[in-house]
Amino acid sequence: MSTWIILIVYLAVMIGIGVYCKQRTKSVSEFVLGGRSLGPWFTAFAYGTSYFSAVVFIGYAGQFGWSYGLASTWIGIGNALLGSLLAWVILGKRTRMMSKHLEATTMPEFFERRFGSKKLKTVAALIVFIFLIPYTASVYNGLSRLFSMAFGFDYAYCIIAMAVITAIYVILGGYMATAINDFIQGIIMLAGIVAVVFFALEEKGGLFTAVTSLSKVSDTGVPQGSLSSILGPDPINLLGVIILTSLGTWGLPQMVQKFYAIKDNSAIRRGTIISTVFALVVAGGSYFLGGFGRIFVSELELGSNGKPVYDAIIPALLESALPDILIGIVVVLVLSASMSTLSSLVLTSSATLTIDLIKPLCKRLREDRTVFIMRVFIAVFLVISVVIALNPNAYITTLMSISWGALAGAFLAPFLYGLFFRKTTVAAVWASFIAGVGITVAHMVLFSLGWFPELVEAVQGLGWKLNILSPINAGAFAMLFGLVLVPVVSRFTKKPDQALVDNAFAAYQK
Numbered sequence: 001m002s003t004w005i006i007l008i009v010y011l012a013v014m015i016g017i018g019v020y021c022k023q024r025t026k027s028v029s030e031f032v033l034g035g036r037s038l039g040p041w042f043t044a045f046a047y048g049t050s051y052f053s054a055v056v057f058i059g060y061a062g063q064f065g066w067s068y069g070l071a072s073t074w075i076g077i078g079n080a081l082l083g084s085l086l087a088w089v090i091l092g093k094r095t096r097m098m099s100k101h102l103e104a105t106t107m108p109e110f111f112e113r114r115f116g117s118k119k120l121k122t123v124a125a126l127i128v129f130i131f132l133i134p135y136t137a138s139v140y141n142g143l144s145r146l147f148s149m150a151f152g153f154d155y156a157y158c159i160i161a162m163a164v165i166t167a168i169y170v171i172l173g174g175y176m177a178t179a180i181n182d183f184i185q186g187i188i189m190l191a192g193i194v195a196v197v198f199f200a201l202e203e204k205g206g207l208f209t210a211v212t213s214l215s216k217v218s219d220t221g222v223p224q225g226s227l228s229s230i231l232g233p234d235p236i237n238l239l240g241v242i243i244l245t246s247l248g249t250w251g252l253p254q255m256v257q258k259f260y261a262i263k264d265n266s267a268i269r270r271g272t273i274i275s276t277v278f279a280l281v282v283a284g285g286s287y288f289l290g291g292f293g294r295i296f297v298s299e300l301e302l303g304s305n306g307k308p309v310y311d312a313i314i315p316a317l318l319e320s321a322l323p324d325i326l327i328g329i330v331v332v333l334v335l336s337a338s339m340s341t342l343s344s345l346v347l348t349s350s351a352t353l354t355i356d357l358i359k360p361l362c363k364r365l366r367e368d369r370t371v372f373i374m375r376v377f378i379a380v381f382l383v384i385s386v387v388i389a390l391n392p393n394a395y396i397t398t399l400m401s402i403s404w405g406a407l408a409g410a411f412l413a414p415f416l417y418g419l420f421f422r423k424t425t426v427a428a429v430w431a432s433f434i435a436g437v438g439i440t441v442a443h444m445v446l447f448s449l450g451w452f453p454e455l456v457e458a459v460q461g462l463g464w465k466l467n468i469l470s471p472i473n474a475g476a477f478a479m480l481f482g483l484v485l486v487p488v489v490s491r492f493t494k495k496p497d498q499a500l501v502d503n504a505f506a507a508y509q510k
Contacts, residue, residue: 013184015168040267044274045186047258048282050345051083051249052189057286059138059400062313064241065290066300069214069222071232072291075242076284082246084279088272091250094419094508095259096268101507105260106348107253107411108356114418115426116500118360123433125356127410128253129381131437132349135403136385139345163382166346186278193285196322196330200289200296203321213295227294237467243476248404251412251479254348289317296320350377398471402444405475409436413482417490422501427493428486435485436478443474 064072104110108128112121204210215228226233249255262268296317300310318330354374414429446452447459447469459469467473 010188011165015165040262040270040274042180042183043258043262043267044271044278046182046261047088047255047271047275048084048278049182049186049189050254050258051079051279052282052286056245056283057193058314059310060241060245061286061290062293062317063290063310064238065287065293066297066310066313068232068234068238068291069227069229069294070211070288070291071227071230071235071238072287073284074231074238074287075245076280076282076287078242078246079283080276080279082242083249085272085276087249087255088268088275091256091416091419092259092262092268092272093265095256096262096265098419098504098507099260102504106352106355107256107415108352110418111414111429112356114504115414115424115429116497117426117429120426120429120433121356124411125352127406127433127437128352129349131403131406131440132254132345133381133385133403134399136345136349136381138399138403159386163386167379167382189282190278192330193282193289195326196318197285197289199323199326200292200317200321204292204295210292210295214292217294227291237470237473240466240470240473240476243479244401244404244408244472247412247479248408248475251408251410251415252404253352253407253411254345256415257348290314293317346378346381349381350374353377398448401471401475402440402448405443405471405478406437406440409440409475409478409482411436412479413486416483417486418504421487421490422505423490423495424486425490425493425496428489431489432482432486436482439474439478439481440471443471447471 060075061072064075098104098114099110102110102113104113106125106128108121108124111124112118201207201210204213211228215225217227218224222233232238259268262271290313293313297313297320301312301316318327322330351374354370354377358373359370410433414424414432417424417428447456448471456469
């Protein structure tokens with residue numbers, strides 16, 4: 001009963017904020033960027049809550065905690081230092097200044113105005129829409145598994161209910177409603193993850209006893225004691241996870257656009273600290289908790305396809321370790337994280353489609369009609385994501401890896417070099433788009449869809465330490481490859497128009 005009360009109060013507050021903010025979202029800038037007026041706390045929490053969701057707490061913490069033990073905590077530390085601290089320090093100020101100077105509202109619009117190519121904007125918009133869908137589906141997946149555990153709801157009903165609730169407050173209030181909700185949700189996440197870690201470890205006799213128990217786990221396919229070691233049983237593939245989940249934020253439109261909306265440069269300095277601390281607590285705590293999964297769950301659940309369901313580990317851990325009142329807190333914690341991520345994803349996708357694809361075709365489209373179309377696309381995007389998430393064998397880590405690999409693989413390098421490197425060419429941007437999407441899609445077709453079982457078996461037979469079958473490692477490779485590809489292609493292709501470059505970099509002289 002207490003879980004229901006907590007949940008109903010929480011959802012009522014979220015929807016109420018959406019209704020309140022509806023009166024303040026008349027223009028496109030207000031709906032998409034909150035009028036570029038948000039301070040450091042709201043922006044930092046919006047960044048952090050968009051970063052971490054059920055994908056991390058349920059999917060990644062469960063799977064990689066099981067695979068790497070306590071060493072999975074390094075993923076959370078990497079998220080804080082590389083995915084938050086360095087992202088804010090390196091990208092924050094320049095992104096805000098150049099995007100405002102170029103009057104760019106979305107990442108595809110930034111590519112068009114920075115490099116002088118409408119075709120870049122169109123293709124980038126399509127990439128954003130297509131590859132944000134699996135990420136959204138992965139968030140639904142994690143939420144639904146938790147709700148099934150807490151309330152006994154059918155998996156499909158959970159997914160549909162979350163889509164409806166997200167649609168209500170994002171369609172009504174836009175970015176401002178999302179930012180206010182993110183702030184509230186961030187506070188819940190900080191307090192919730194600390195409480196969950198504490199009570200879960202207390203269930204096993206405290207930290208020292210839990211670590212000792214983990215060190216004695218045997219018959220798991222990994223050397224005894226490695227699950228409690230500093231680097232874990234597989235540091236090479238652990239590094240791939242750290243790169244994907246940390247460096248990936250630098251090229252994700254829903255993350256980078258947080259810098260578009262921040263108020264001023266002083267807010268960026270304060271936001272850097274807030275965002276880093278937030279990531280350290282939430283991501284570090286989630287992966288740290290997941291590292292103890294094996295002492296709570298003795299056997300992995302198997303899916304209908306016969307493969308282990310890693311997404312069920314954290315729900316099973318919580319069910320065995322926490323009392324009912326804390327289960328309610330956890331439900332709200334994960335719901336908070338996921339609703340904020342979902343709102344960011346659907347807002348980014350609908351804004352990209354409307355501003356970068358529809359509006360150029362309708363030159364006289366009024367502001368109110370543009371906002372209306374964005375609201376319609378939010379609903380369409382959610383429906384498509386729900387259809388994908390209804391597949392129970394669509395695992396969280398696979399869906400997210402495909403999404404992040406394609407998006408960050410395509411966008412990270414040209415966006416980063418576009419902010420710093422005057423000689424970046426249009427051809428280099430095209431090369432990065434093709435390589436990022438191409439590597440991700442080729443890997444998915446060859447190894448993830450089950451169409452070439454003989455090839456998979458042959459690769460497994462090679463016994464390489466680096467798991468090239470993993471979509472995570474493929475995504476990490478796509479990002480790193482782009483960072484090398486863009487300057488190389490720029491060196492040998494047609495130089496950019498000097499006036500265009502001068503105009504873009506004039507943003508830093510103001």
